[in-house]
Amino acid sequence: MSQEESLRLGQVPAIEGTGQAEVGSPAWSATPSFRARVAWDRWCAVFFRGTLGLVHLLALGLLLGLLWKSFPLLGQLSFGELFFSTAWHPLKGQYGFLAFIVGTLGVTLIAMGIAAPLSLLAAIYLSEYAGKRTRSVAIPFIQLLAGIPSVLFGLWGMLALVPGVRLLGTALGFRTTGYCLLSGGLVLSLMVCPIVISVAWEILQRVPMAAREAALSLGLTRWETTRHVLLKLARRGLVVSLVLGCSRALGETMAVLMVVGNVARLPESLFSPVYPLPSLIANNYGEVMSIPRFDSALMLAALILMCVVTAFNLGARALLQQLERGWRS
Amino acid sequence: MPLIQIRNLNVYYQKQQALREVSVDIPDRAITAVIGPSGCGKTTLLKSINRLTDLGEGIQVKGEILIDGANVLAPSADLLLLRKKIGFLSQRPFPLPMSIRDNLTFAPRVHGMRPRDIVEQIRQMETHWPMVGPGMVNRPLPGRRSYREAGLLLTEYYLRLAALWDEVKDRLDSPAQGLSVGQQQRLSLARALAVNPEAVLADEPTSALDPTSSSIIEKQLKLLRGRFTFVVVTHILRQAKRLADYVLFLYLGELVEHGPAAEVFTHPRDPRTRAYLSGEIN
Amino acid sequence: MRRRKITERIVQGLMVLSLGALGLCFLSLLLLVVFRGLHGLTPAMLLETPKGGFYLGKEGGIANAIVGSLLLSIGATLLSLAVGLPLAFALQREYSSARMRAATRLMLDVLWGTPSIVFGAFGFVIMQLVGLRTSLLAGTLTLALVILPIMVRTMEEVLRMIPPDFKETVWSLGLTRTEAFLRVLSRQALPGFLMAILLAFGRGIGDAASILFTAGYTDNLPSSLLDPVASLPLSIFFQISTPIAEVQDRGYASALVLLVLVILVQVVAFGLNRRFSRHLIR
Numbered sequence: 001m002s003q004e005e006s007l008r009l010g011q012v013p014a015i016e017g018t019g020q021a022e023v024g025s026p027a028w029s030a031t032p033s034f035r036a037r038v039a040w041d042r043w044c045a046v047f048f049r050g051t052l053g054l055v056h057l058l059a060l061g062l063l064l065g066l067l068w069k070s071f072p073l074l075g076q077l078s079f080g081e082l083f084f085s086t087a088w089h090p091l092k093g094q095y096g097f098l099a100f101i102v103g104t105l106g107v108t109l110i111a112m113g114i115a116a117p118l119s120l121l122a123a124i125y126l127s128e129y130a131g132k133r134t135r136s137v138a139i140p141f142i143q144l145l146a147g148i149p150s151v152l153f154g155l156w157g158m159l160a161l162v163p164g165v166r167l168l169g170t171a172l173g174f175r176t177t178g179y180c181l182l183s184g185g186l187v188l189s190l191m192v193c194p195i196v197i198s199v200a201w202e203i204l205q206r207v208p209m210a211a212r213e214a215a216l217s218l219g220l221t222r223w224e225t226t227r228h229v230l231l232k233l234a235r236r237g238l239v240v241s242l243v244l245g246c247s248r249a250l251g252e253t254m255a256v257l258m259v260v261g262n263v264a265r266l267p268e269s270l271f272s273p274v275y276p277l278p279s280l281i282a283n284n285y286g287e288v289m290s291i292p293r294f295d296s297a298l299m300l301a302a303l304i305l306m307c308v309v310t311a312f313n314l315g316a317r318a319l320l321q322q323l324e325r326g327w328r329s
Numbered sequence: 330m331p332l333i334q335i336r337n338l339n340v341y342y343q344k345q346q347a348l349r350e351v352s353v354d355i356p357d358r359a360i361t362a363v364i365g366p367s368g369c370g371k372t373t374l375l376k377s378i379n380r381l382t383d384l385g386e387g388i389q390v391k392g393e394i395l396i397d398g399a400n401v402l403a404p405s406a407d408l409l410l411l412r413k414k415i416g417f418l419s420q421r422p423f424p425l426p427m428s429i430r431d432n433l434t435f436a437p438r439v440h441g442m443r444p445r446d447i448v449e450q451i452r453q454m455e456t457h458w459p460m461v462g463p464g465m466v467n468r469p470l471p472g473r474r475s476y477r478e479a480g481l482l483l484t485e486y487y488l489r490l491a492a493l494w495d496e497v498k499d500r501l502d503s504p505a506q507g508l509s510v511g512q513q514q515r516l517s518l519a520r521a522l523a524v525n526p527e528a529v530l531a532d533e534p535t536s537a538l539d540p541t542s543s544s545i546i547e548k549q550l551k552l553l554r555g556r557f558t559f560v561v562v563t564h565i566l567r568q569a570k571r572l573a574d575y576v577l578f579l580y581l582g583e584l585v586e587h588g589p590a591a592e593v594f595t596h597p598r599d600p601r602t603r604a605y606l607s608g609e610i611n
Numbered sequence: 612m613r614r615r616k617i618t619e620r621i622v623q624g625l626m627v628l629s630l631g632a633l634g635l636c637f638l639s640l641l642l643l644v645v646f647r648g649l650h651g652l653t654p655a656m657l658l659e660t661p662k663g664g665f666y667l668g669k670e671g672g673i674a675n676a677i678v679g680s681l682l683l684s685i686g687a688t689l690l691s692l693a694v695g696l697p698l699a700f701a702l703q704r705e706y707s708s709a710r711m712r713a714a715t716r717l718m719l720d721v722l723w724g725t726p727s728i729v730f731g732a733f734g735f736v737i738m739q740l741v742g743l744r745t746s747l748l749a750g751t752l753t754l755a756l757v758i759l760p761i762m763v764r765t766m767e768e769v770l771r772m773i774p775p776d777f778k779e780t781v782w783s784l785g786l787t788r789t790e791a792f793l794r795v796l797s798r799q800a801l802p803g804f805l806m807a808i809l810l811a812f813g814r815g816i817g818d819a820a821s822i823l824f825t826a827g828y829t830d831n832l833p834s835s836l837l838d839p840v841a842s843l844p845l846s847i848f849f850q851i852s853t854p855i856a857e858v859q860d861r862g863y864a865s866a867l868v869l870l871v872l873v874i875l876v877q878v879v880a881f882g883l884n885r886r887f888s889r890h891l892i893r
Contacts, residue, residue, distance in 0.1 A: 041787035048701035051694050052715050059718040065736045118629040125626035147877050149817025151844040156640040210423040217417035218436040219409050221619040232426040251726020253820040278728045285824045302732035313724035
């Protein structure tokens with residue numbers, strides 16, 4: 001049998017080339033302690049493998065649980081009433097998700113629109129231009145920032161961003177409190193940057209040095225090299241970094257909740273309040289028991305979120321796998 | 330005044346010294362072979378000349394390298410001009426992620442060469458150093474404004490110089506990554522020549538290639554040496570003997586001996602050179 | 612030539628600006644929390660629980676939230692570890708087939724990307740199903756779900772990075788795979804494991820969305836697993852949301868506590884990793 005198989009069955013791998021007998025042959029004495037060790041190994045393996053099953057159970061349970069809980073509502077209202085209507089009146093039994101979907105997409109788009117160019121430029125700088133000292137400071141700092149809790153970003157948003165946006169909005173002629181789509185997008189873009197920068201940087205590092213040598217030795221500037229050679233080679237990986245940032249933006253709850261206004265209406269401008277899906281769920285769990293079908297509605301919101309984010313993540317994963325295959329060849 | 334003059338070159342990788350007090354003039358329009366055991370600084374010497382050492386971390390380069398009399402190791406040196414004048418062929422060819430034609434026309438375009446410059450460049454080349462054949466010069470040349478035709482002319486000319494034209498002439502727009510290693514290396518040669526350098530540095534250009542491709546590259550180098558200066562690093566003694574007009578022997582970071590190939594190979598002065606040539610040191 | 616250099620300079624400037632803008636925003640976040648929170652940070656804040664009217668300006672502190680967050684996070688980390696560590700082993704080649712591994716990694720990726728609010732909603736569903744009320748137990752379980760994928764991903768990477776020759780040496784000693792992993796290879800993986808645990812812990816302290824519905828909120832310290840429990844993020848949120856200035860000030864102080872905790876955990880995590888990595892085989 002192959003070495004892998006014999007390993008999996010908990011047996012000690014036979015020592016090749018020494019002429020020693022394989023496990024199980026009469027010349028090999030299976031002492032009681034040896035049998036005990038093998039048995040212990042087998043039990044551990046069963047336990048370990050059990051956790052694999054647990055993961056599958058969890059993932060499927062999550063999906064099915066949300067689906068099951070949303071069913072009542074899905075059965076009652078039509079697709080159009082649910083996803084294309086902005087009429088959100090739980091007491092009257094109207095659950096139109098459009099405003100929330102638009103809110104979620106709006107905040108995410110603004111966040112990515114700002115974060116993408118800034119983060120990519122920063123990542124290129126760190127990879128191609130920055131000296132060792134800058135990098136040794138910047139990269140741990142960025143990793144630290146990725147771990148800062150959402151509430152703190154929300155706090156900063158409330159204190160530093162919202163007043164500024166209010167000023168900007170009134171200066172431009174809009175009536176706004178500052179708690180609006182733009183604020184949400186700005187706070188979110190800040191939260192998304194660390195993850196995009198760190199993934200993009202790693203991807204750029206993996207482009208072989210030979211590419212840079214080949215381009216630079218032709219007399220190209222660093223930027224020309226980056227633009228025409230490196231970015232082309234790293235394109236898929238950079239897309240992955242953006243997709244990952246996007247999925248983080250879609251699911252972010254607390255920070256956005258604190259600055260975005262939470263009004264279930266389609267936004268008329270950047271300075272109108274919006275109500276993204278995560279905020280909807282977070283704000284209303286208290287009402288869940290008192291209004292019929294409300295819990296279904298919230299679970300449906302969670303389900304929509306999960307489906308979209310999962311689609312993004314699996315897409316990123318597929319892209320990454322293609323990349324890895326490309327590098328190995 | 331020779332094109333490339335090296336004066337008191339010292340290179341350090343972190344704390345280790347890779348090159349020690351190297352001083353030499355590289356003869357123009359000839360093939361200079363840099364020989365020596367592996368790890369003795371041959372590649373470092375090459376990369377110092379066109380300052381590819383800037384890419385590495387913790388590499389310190391001290392001394393002077395004069396190209397056309399100007400020290401390129403000075404912080405104010407014009408790197409773009411330097412790298413246009415001195416081309417580079419690496420051990421493993423790396424095609425730019427574009428079509429074959431774009432691989433060749435990209436750098437000239439970036440350097441701002443206009444169609445008439447390209448036409449003039451090729452005409453000059455063929456008139457004074459005919460290498461491709463009268464067909465290229467005598468045919469009707471493109472008008473002054475046509476970028477596309479100038480690009481095609483450039484592509485054809487330099488691919489012929491690299492002995493690659495016949496193999497790829499019907500797929501110029503296909504990605505360069507699809508070529509075999511030997512073809513990619515010839516493409517790299519054509520690409521390096523297309524910006525009209527004075528010299529080309531080649532770091533073990535045939536070590537990754539099969540024997541047939543290797544001999545094609547060697548043949549082209551010998552053909553081109555009348556027009557360009559070549560500095561070729563090689564660890565294959567027989568290749569050095571085939572190609573070299575001038576020889577540099579590097580051992581443990583020191584330039585032990587240098588001189589015309591005939592002299593160094595038949596009457597080496599230093600015992601270390603003798604030991605290397607006879608195969609004692611590897 | 613001049614234009615290219617100008618472009619290069621402009622682009623470099625833009626890059627530095629981007630990095631600078633981001634750095635500035637983050638710095639302003641840190642400074643904001645520190646400066647507005649520092650003077651509100653009294654021992655009473657840290658050691659007392661909110662008395663009646665705390666949210667209206669009366670005395671008390673956030674001990675309930677600090678203790679609550681620590682309990683939730685420690686509990687979730689331990690729970691996650693109990694499942695995650697065996698899981699990381701199970702994902703190694705020696706324990707499962709390639710197909711099982713690929714399928715499980717897919718599921719883990721799905722879980723890894725799921726927003727914590729979705730976990731919170733799911734936790735709520737389970738709570739209703741089982742008849743559990745908002746409690747320390749429910750919050751811990753939900754939080755464990757959130758940090759499990761993060762922990763496993765890091766641990767699995769650590770195990771995968773063990774050099775294969777090291778593994779071969781261990782096999783040739785005649786150990787069973789469990790003995791090999793638990794007794795020998797774990798030492799190699801230990802720093803990485805510690806870092807994974809600490810990072811997961813840090814993530815757990817700051818997460819609010821998952822415990823919003825499941826842990827509830829209370830002004831008291833929990834006396835049993837079935838009591839609702841306060842948490843720092845929520846405490847901050849509630850204090851900031853009041854219009855009263857003193858309460859808001861205390862909110863910033865609470866934010867400072869959270870910030871310090873999170874940064875401390877991360878610094879310790881990276882520090883431990885580096886310190887223990889000295890004895891690793893590379």
